Amino acid sequence: MQVFIIQYPRDGNGNYIVSYEDRSWLSFFSYSPDFHEASDTPVYAYTAIFSPANLSTNIIHNWQYYDETKKSWITESRVELSVSGGRGGGFRTYSIQNNLASGNWRVSVETPDGAVIGRLRFTIVPARQ
Secondary structure (H helix, E strand, C coil): CEEEEEEEEECCCCCEEEECCCCCHHHHHCCCCEEECCCCCCEEEEEEECCCCCCEEEEEEEEEEEECCCCEEEEEEEEEEEEECCCCCCEEEEEEECCCCCEEEEEEEECCCCCEEEEEEEEEECCCC
16 A cells, blocks of 8 residues: 655646655655645545455545554544455555644555454654745
8 A cells, every 4th residue: 555645636637646755765664654744735545455356345444643642543534445356456446635634644444344454654744844
């Protein structure tokens, strides 16, 4: 799974324009990559799921932030997405959140009964002035 910061959702032809923060090769080993906050810029969580051809189900993107005072993960949003199997490159889907607060975030990809099948972690940090 990947998370992208989208600067401009679509170009004149309707294609998505994706940008990301350039990172060194050491960032591959990072548990929770940093993204610098950009006001009014949505964050997309992208998921590719490899599944049998006859699979038709739903997954949930469970967007959570870590509350430092409560020392626990708090669900901000749960987005239900349809999944259909059979595509060679995997089924791809995404969910979007706006105005994420600074701090630690995760998006858990879950089955309808709550089993976690993947997790994306990232940190929103204030933009440099």
